[in-house]
Amino acid sequence: MDITSRFLGMSSYKRKAKNGREFAVSPSKSRMRTHSYARLMENAKSGVSLYDKTFGFASSPLKKDSGISKNKRRSLEISRISTLEQREQYRRLIADHLAPSVREPIKFKDPEGQVAKNISIVDLTKLPNNDAPEKGPATPSLSRGIKNNVKENVLYSGFGTRQKSVAIKDVVSPCLSENFISNILKTYNHRERHRQMQLSVAEKRATMLREKREAKEAMLSEILESKLEIKETPKLPELTSAMNAVINNAFEIGPRQEILAENFNISMTREHISTLFGLRWLNDEIVNFYMELIVQRSKECKELPSVHAMNTFFYPKLSKQAYNSVRRWTKKVDIFSKDLVFYPIHLGVHWCLAVVDFKRKQIRYYDSMGGENEECLQTLRDYLLSEHKNKKGSEYDLTGWKLESMLEIPQQMNGSDCGVFACKFAEYISLDAELSFTQDDMPYFRRAMVWEILNKKLLR
Structure with missing residues (x-):
């Protein structure tokens, strides 16, 4: 097959x-x-x-x-x-x-007679006529690459026996331009100026923010200094050896009713003085005698505020029996002419102090245990109205007055020193001084009060 x-x-x-x-x-x-x-x-x-x-x-x-x-x-x-x-x-x-597309460059003159540089003859596909190029993929693909950065005319010859010279513009690198360096400098100088301008704006903004922050810090510093200003604590008078000898002698065992000091119609016995020893509670005689020492100092020193102090039995009688029970207690004194009036408050087992400040139009309550007593403040307010109407014959104007329980004051750390705190509140306020003492000062104050009572004068 x-x-x-x-x-x-x-x-x-x-x-x-x-x-x-x-x-x-x-x-x-x-x-x-x-x-x-x-x-x-x-x-x-x-x-x-x-x-x-x-x-x-x-x-x-x-x-x-x-x-x-x-x-x-x-x-x-x-x-x-x-x-x-x-x-x-x-x-x-x-x-x-596969054939070489670029042949050796030739020279020709442009219309102005100058010899053109960088002239090359490039082989293109054959053109069938003078008007339109031959259809096909060759012409557009070869002509696509020569569009940008053109400067001078160039002769091109086609493939085969037929040749066609076409004048197009040659590709010229910007690096060969005569103004290349100057153009580069202009470009980068412009950028540098722009950066400098941005830097200047940023520096001005930073300076403004810094000044604003410093001003705010200064203002806050002033506020903090005014609120948290630490004042030097006044140095307490030193108790000499002679003073300590007198104080120790008062604390020694002796007749309980022995009178160690007498003034302001108050007799101070050894029994009364012994309440200042250790952690004992103060009695009415010690508090009343010490208040009279404060009043006496205000009379002797005209630079200090004028002071009057009520007896420790005044407030209990006023709060229980009303104004008529104490109407005659101020027969020899005009409380409205004073700057400060102290009212020792005894609450059974605790001593406090109420202060009527005519200069600042305030009624203040001081409790070393941090307590508040609105009833006491209202009672003293009503007392002022009744006292003024009884003594002056007119209503007392309490417009603008402030009733306040003081909280940011020294506090006691035990249950025994409330009487000493109350006495020292009155003594510091009468000096118009800051309440800078603490619980640690109580042992010193107890001994100093003994010397002050026995000598009938204050150390300061």
């Missing part, structure tokens, strides 16, 4: 081996080989194309029994779907790509 009939329709055939024996070929393999070789034979009968010549397929003789490689199968597929005209265009494009 010949090769044509064997590959063009038979499902199976017999083939001779090298030893002369025949054997059958399977139908599936037969169909695959039949399809490939049939196409190969058709192409061979039709002739070899220019595309095949370009890529060298024509130089390889067809062998009947040889297999088809992958690359040849791809080339055969291209030849099957492509026309001769399309393959010719591919061939021309490849030939143009």
